[in-house]
Structure formats: structure tokens, C-alpha cells
Amino acid sequence: GENVEQHPSTLSVQEGDSAVIKCTYSDSASNYFPWYKQELGKRPQLIIDIRSNVGEKKDQRIAVTLNKTAKHFSLHITETQPEDSAVYFCAAGSGGSYIPTFGRGTSLIVHP
Amino acid sequence: DTGVSQNPRHKITKRGQNVTFRCDPISEHNRLYWYRQTLGQGPEFLTYFQNEAQLEKSRLLSDRFSAERPKGSFSTLEIQRTEQGDSAMYLCASGYGRPAFTDTQYFGPGTRLTVL
Numbered sequence: 001g002e003n004v005e006q007h008p009s010t011l012s013v014q015e016g017d018s019a020v021i022k023c024t025y026s027d028s029a030s031n032y033f034p035w036y037k038q039e040l041g042k043r044p045q046l047i048i049d050i051r052s053n054v055g056e057k058k059d060q061r062i063a064v065t066l067n068k069t070a071k072h073f074s075l076h077i078t079e080t081q082p083e084d085s086a087v088y089f090c091a092a093g094s095g096g097s098y099i100p101t102f103g104r105g106t107s108l109i110v111h112p
Numbered sequence: 113d114t115g116v117s118q119n120p121r122h123k124i125t126k127r128g129q130n131v132t133f134r135c136d137p138i139s140e141h142n143r144l145y146w147y148r149q150t151l152g153q154g155p156e157f158l159t160y161f162q163n164e165a166q167l168e169k170s171r172l173l174s175d176r177f178s179a180e181r182p183k184g185s186f187s188t189l190e191i192q193r194t195e196q197g198d199s200a201m202y203l204c205a206s207g208y209g210r211p212a213f214t215d216t217q218y219f220g221p222g223t224r225l226t227v228l
Contacts, residue, residue: 043203044203046217089154093214098168098213098215105152
């Protein structure tokens with residue numbers, strides 16, 4: 001089955017800095033890579049996703065890059081704000097299994 | 113609110129009791145997923161439905177767990193003879209369910225189960 005590793009487990013930045021969270025996956029058949037943000041006590045919310053036919057996708061301050069050869073993908077948040085503080089989860093899935101496998105999460109702390 | 117809803121939001125029970133949770137997916141979604149999440153972990157897959165058919169179950173889903181989606185709309189997850197290790201957040205998610213396509217999943221707020 002798929003195995004997703006996520007790093008770092010905790011990331012502390014100053015407001016206005018950039019934050020990068022990295023994930024690796026094991027199944028070369030995986031073709032769907034979502035990122036979720038989960039604030040304390042709330043539901044995971046999809047913030048951006050990418051499918052394997054593209055290498056990069058941006059949405060305002062958030063971007064995701066995918067390297068299928070190396071089997072890794074990253075979340076980039078620019079100009080971080082205190083409200084970006086949350087746990088971020090990556091996941092990887094393929095059309096064959098329909099079930100994304102989640103990483104263990106990164107706790108992002110943005111200091112004002 | 114047209115998102116995924118779950119009830120109850122919190123459940124406290126004594127070891128050995130049975131509990132049942134309900135999930136109402138987004139109305140046009142064919143697929144419904146159940147996950148378990150413990151502190152410091154990502155969601156762990158339990159089972160999923162395509163319409164009313166339960167198509168896959170994780171080995172995490174012991175024989176004390178059963179899930180149904182009788183009319184392809186809402187789903188229930190029942191845990192019999194609860195154990196303290198069952199304490200977790202139980203998340204439901206739904207997706208459109210296009211063939212040979214991994215869904216974008218939309219999560220509900222979860223049911224937090226505490227087994228005393």
C-alpha cells in the first residue's frame with residue numbers, strides 16, 4: 001500500500017516569512033495529492049490539490065509543487081499570517097484505490 | 113449548510129457500551145468515507161461506500177465495527193462493546209465518485225468519542 005512521509009512535524013516561523021512542508025510517497029501509481037488545513041477542534045479543510053498531469057499549482061499565497069520522478073511534493077505558503085497557524089496534512093492517492101493515504105501532519109505556528 | 117454533517121459531535125460512553133454515529137454527506141456525492149483520527153496523527157481510513165455498497169474496509173475496522181449506508185444517502189458507524197482504545201475523532205468525508213478517479217474529499221466536523 002501507499003506510504004506517505006511528511007516533514008517537518010513542527011514548523012515555527014515569523015509573520016511574513018515563507019513556510020515549506022514536504023511530503024514523499026511510495027506508490028508510483030499515485031496521481032492525486034491534496035493538502036488539508038486543520039485548525040484545533042475543526043474539520044480538515046482542503047486548501048489546494050494537484051493531479052499528476054501538472055507540476056505546480058498556485059492559489060494566492062499557497063502553492064504546491066510535484067516531482068513525480070522523485071515521488072515528492074511540497075506545500076509553499078508565502079507571506080505567512082497568524083491565521084495560517086494550524087496542522088497541515090498532505091495525502092496521496094490513485095484512481096485504482098480511491099483512498100488517499102494521509103501524512104502525519106505538520107503543526108505550523110506563525111508568530112506575530 | 114450544504115456541507116458534510118455529523119452527529120453527535122461528542123459522545124462519552126462507558127467501556128462495553130455500544131455507540132452509533134451518523135454522517136450526512138453532501139447531497140450530490142456518491143462516495144462516503146469513514147476515518148479515525150487520534151491526537152498527532154492524520155486521518156486513518158476505516159471504510160468507504162459507493163452509493164449503498166460498502167466497497168473497502170481497512171484492517172483497522174475490527175468485527176466490533178459496522179457501517180451502513182442503506183439508501184445511498186446518510187451513513188451510520190456503530191461500535192459495539194467499546195474499548196478505551198476506541199477513543200478518537202471519527203471523521204466522515206464525501207466525494208463525487210467519478211470512475212477511476214480519486215475524489216476530492218470534503219470532511220465533516222467529526223464525532224469525538226471518549227470511552228471511560
